[in-house]
Amino acid sequence: MAGVTALAAVVGLLGGGLGSYAVNQWSGDTSSVTSFDQPKPASNTGTAEPGSVQAVADKVLPSVVQIQARGFGGASSGTGSGIIISEDGYILTNNHVVSGAEGSGSLVARFNDGKTARLEVVGTAPWSDLAVVKADAQGLTPATLGNSEDVPVGSGVVAIGSPYGLSGTVTSGIISATDRPVRAGGESGSQSTVLNALQTDAAINPGNSGGPLVNMDGQVIGINSAIYSPGSGSPGGQAGSVGLGFAIPVDHAQRIGKQLIEDGSAERTTLGVTVDITGRTSGALVVEVPSGGPAAKAGIERGDVITKVDDRLINSGDELVAAVRSHAPGETVTLTVTDRQGGNERTVQATLAGTEM
Incomplete structure (x- = not known):
């Protein structure tokens, strides 16, 4: 113990002595050349690499x-x-x-x-x-629109907008998933606002809404619309980014946007069914089929369960609504239908209609 104590004392003294020497030397010598004295370049010479x-x-x-x-x-x-x-x-x-x-x-x-x-x-x-x-402006720079139909999961993206009022904010990430059914604007309780979204982990916060999600070629592939907020339990809450952001696919936005410019309104694609939103079945349980609609003409009946739209699996009512709205009115889709027990599987063809909204 005595030896350890003595050693500790020596180390302490050496440390103190060295510290004192360093202070004295710094105080008495101003001839050192530091980074502060180096000439700075005339401007930032970094060059943006294509795709960065x-x-x-x-x-x-x-x-x-x-x-x-x-x-x-x-x-x-x-x-x-x-x-x-x-x-x-x-x-x-x-x-x-x-x-x-x-x-x-x-x-x-x-x-x-x-x-x-x-x-x-x-x-x-x-x-x-x-x-x-x-x-009321001229000479603006319009964005270049891309294609959202076949965006690869894992591909790089950039989100640009004004989170919390901070205009021109740029964040980056990847496409985390596609075909996510979310409620537009964070609304809940009604399928009238369900959309088929791209999911990204690029930081998106309140204020990014309406801004572009772009691929690494600088082409808009989505319009940022919602975030997941653990505090609210639903997309669109006011908490900060947790890496779960959602964007409206640009293919859908382009079709709706053109109609809004030409007519001031747009058609909502519909199958003509009301489905259960409680998730009690695997698939979309049909609870109402208005006469004369696309589903009724295709032979869909109350109590049927729709499990696929073309090759896309349907696990809930929201997924059916999102899948239908990813198509344009007039398009024909193939529906896979079963009974409530998952038996008697059959396929039918339905031509989707449009409802002016």
Whole structure:
């Protein structure tokens, strides 16, 4: 014990002596050359490699706007994002971004160069959580749209928007899954808002809504719409990102957006059935079949269970709704149908209809 104590004392003294020497030396010598004295380059010399997040951001940022919704009296009622789709001011966004300015409210776009402009609503599709607005502007940079039909799971993506009002924020991740049934705008209790979504782990927070999810070629493949919030137990909550974000596939958004520009409204694709949403069966249990609809014409009856749409497995009522809405009105799909016990399997053809909303 004595030897250990003595050794400890020597080490302590040496440490103290060295520390004192270092302080004295630093205090008395100012001739050292540090990094602070090195000349800095004239500018950042980093070059964006094709396919890098930086290259994607350089390409897409000019096509993304922040949207500020103001309610009655000019009070702020929320901030979201939007995607420029034409040089003369058409902008695609979420319905829940613009809904805060309904009535006597107003919408303002803040562009990437800092300029602002008032927005007018061209048309909305609340059931699909999409809206088109227009700014009185010219010479804008429209985004390049990609293809969401065959996006590979695991492929890289970049999300751009205004989370919590921080405009021009860029985050990156991958496509975690496709064909996720989620409720648009975070609504619950009604299948009127169910959409067929892309899932990503790129950080998406409140304020990213309406902004683009793009592939590594800088092409828009989705419109960010919802996040999963452990606090609320449903997509669309106000908690921060937990790596579960959802985007509306651009193929669907493009079809709806074109209708909104041309007509101010859009058709919702329908099979003509009401299904159980409790999840008590494996598949979509049909509880009502209105006469004259696509399902009735195809021979679907109350009590049938739909287990597939084409080759896509259906495990719930929401999955059936999402699968149907991934198609356009007029398309024909093959439905696999069983009874409640999973027997008497058969297939039928149904031509989907469109309901003006």
